[in-house]
Amino acid sequence: MKPISSLSLIIPVYNEEDNLSLLHESLVSTLAQIDYDYEIIYVDDGSSDTSFTLLEQLAQQDTKVKVVQFTRNSGQTAAIAAGIDHAGGDAVVFMDADLQNDPTDIPMMLAKLNEGYDVVSGWRKHRQDTWLTRTLPSQLANWLISKITKVHLHDYGCTLKVYRREVLQGYRLYGEMHRFLPAYAAQVGAKIVEVPVKHHPRRYGQSKYGLERTFKVILDLFTVKFLHSYAQKPIYVFGSVGIIFMLSSFLLVSYLLVRKILYGYSLVTNPLLLMSVMFVILGVQSIFMGLIGELLIRTYYESQDKPTYSIGQLLNIRKD
Ligand code: UDP
Ligand code: MG
Numbered sequence: 001m002k003p004i005s006s007l008s009l010i011i012p013v014y015n016e017e018d019n020l021s022l023l024h025e026s027l028v029s030t031l032a033q034i035d036y037d038y039e040i041i042y043v044d045d046g047s048s049d050t051s052f053t054l055l056e057q058l059a060q061q062d063t064k065v066k067v068v069q070f071t072r073n074s075g076q077t078a079a080i081a082a083g084i085d086h087a088g089g090d091a092v093v094f095m096d097a098d099l100q101n102d103p104t105d106i107p108m109m110l111a112k113l114n115e116g117y118d119v120v121s122g123w124r125k126h127r128q129d130t131w132l133t134r135t136l137p138s139q140l141a142n143w144l145i146s147k148i149t150k151v152h153l154h155d156y157g158c159t160l161k162v163y164r165r166e167v168l169q170g171y172r173l174y175g176e177m178h179r180f181l182p183a184y185a186a187q188v189g190a191k192i193v194e195v196p197v198k199h200h201p202r203r204y205g206q207s208k209y210g211l212e213r214t215f216k217v218i219l220d221l222f223t224v225k226f227l228h229s230y231a232q233k234p235i236y237v238f239g240s241v242g243i244i245f246m247l248s249s250f251l252l253v254s255y256l257l258v259r260k261i262l263y264g265y266s267l268v269t270n271p272l273l274l275m276s277v278m279f280v281i282l283g284v285q286s287i288f289m290g291l292i293g294e295l296l297i298r299t300y301y302e303s304q305d306k307p308t309y310s311i312g313q314l315l316n317i318r319k320d
Contacts, residue, residue: 004090006037010083014045016097018204020054030103041066046073059315067315078309081173101160102198109162118190122160122197137214149183176216223294
């Protein structure tokens, strides 16, 4: 396996003005202690505070600092995708800008990577977020993602992860999907290891997320599972469900007819039955409509090669 000699650090930044200089100092001092070429790619996700001006200053002082600016807020996943698109290192390190992740974990993770792994996944063993709205839903989501993708990790949500760059090629990221990257990588045969990392409470600025993200993640999980197992044969999924529905309705109607003919019961006196049938149909319909939407949106972006983000300025990055 090729030894790693250069790193691309990818850091999405959305309104993190109070964290940036501390973060950058701490990154540079950690990276000075290890012997790798590196670039730090800050992706400014349409910040409305002074984050971009601060990044401009960093880029002026240091050509290792690269900045991709989005014209509008497009989300952490799009920022990560843009970072990957502009990364040139042998290994890619993802990190949050808010100092909740600790740069001093990076050397240990790189050492792990050099032991022969393709993905080193951070695990916030002592997570410093609100338990009820953040940690608990995230534990449930991790359990579910592990079950469904069959790639067992304690902490899909931890941004601090290190990848060999090859294993990141060829994925398009949508929604909240950067967190499924380890599962994707596993599908192409990547070797994954999980290591406990430090985690700090957010000191400055606010978290951009709340409980609603858990729902987005669970919905994305449907897509991931669907695309992984059935994208080339959607008729198996749609068809099986259709057949099951038709069979059940056939059985139900037969039963009701038998009751009617033999014992004279009315077919339509129980409204609850009708309601539950409607709910089931509606629920299943919406999930599957969602999946069709996912397929369509891929055609939309990929057939025209449209990126899922829109770039304003690039600093220290050549456009080619
Ligand atoms: N972030 C971003 N775009 C967004 C929301 C967040 O680039 O729309 C960045 C944010 O600046 C931070 C990282 O993504 O570097 C994680 O966000 P946050 O700390 O709010 O999430 P949490 O740690 O609370 O899960
Ligand atoms: Mg954070």
